[in-house]
Amino acid sequence: EVQLAESGGGLVKPGESLRLSCVGSGFTFSHAWMSWVRQAPGKGLEWVGRIKSTTDGGTTDYAAPVKGRITISRDDSKNTLYLQMSSLKTEDTAVYYCSTGSRRSGTMSPPFDYWGQGTLVTVSS
């Protein structure tokens, strides 16, 4: 059974930094493209960024609102995905999910078959 477990959320002040972690199990983590998705309270889903599998280059892509303030990385030896966030703003307040999926024919990027339970980040003074 695929499991994703996020941790590291909490209450921080504007301008501070925070690192989230996501541990995966039940699948070959090193082969997986991993994404972070966030959801502000009462709002919709917003893709934050992703990291490709190491075998596919391990490159990262980020959404415009967070580009330059976040870094996504992975440690395949620990089956762990990271989201390092800096210069946090009140509008970064959200539940942060890690997600992954199985590649289907016709596309390199997978849809999001699997989601963690999320970790809440609250940015407030």
Next chain:
Amino acid sequence: EIVLTQSPGTLSLSPGERATLSCRASQSVSSSSLAWYQQKPGQTPRLLIYGASSRATGIPDRFSGSGSGTDFTLTISRLEPEDFAVYYCQQFGSSPLTFGGGTKVEIK
């Protein structure tokens, strides 16, 4: 960036009725890279449809997806009580990946 616009924002229907949800893209999306998700209050999103029309594992056949190019549709043939939720479309083929704003299907 590909912007996905979902309509209507809210759909009020009764159990047993048919629901038709629309997702329109600002530029052409490969059908292989279009997905639909369901999210119930307090729960994580669940993948329903990928590749515009393929049902994910365990998804009932009352859910179907269609469309191509810039216009995609999710249809729920007969609403069950557990289908009242928020539905999101997503394109995952072009970076940045994007989600639509969601359609809430509520009980009339």
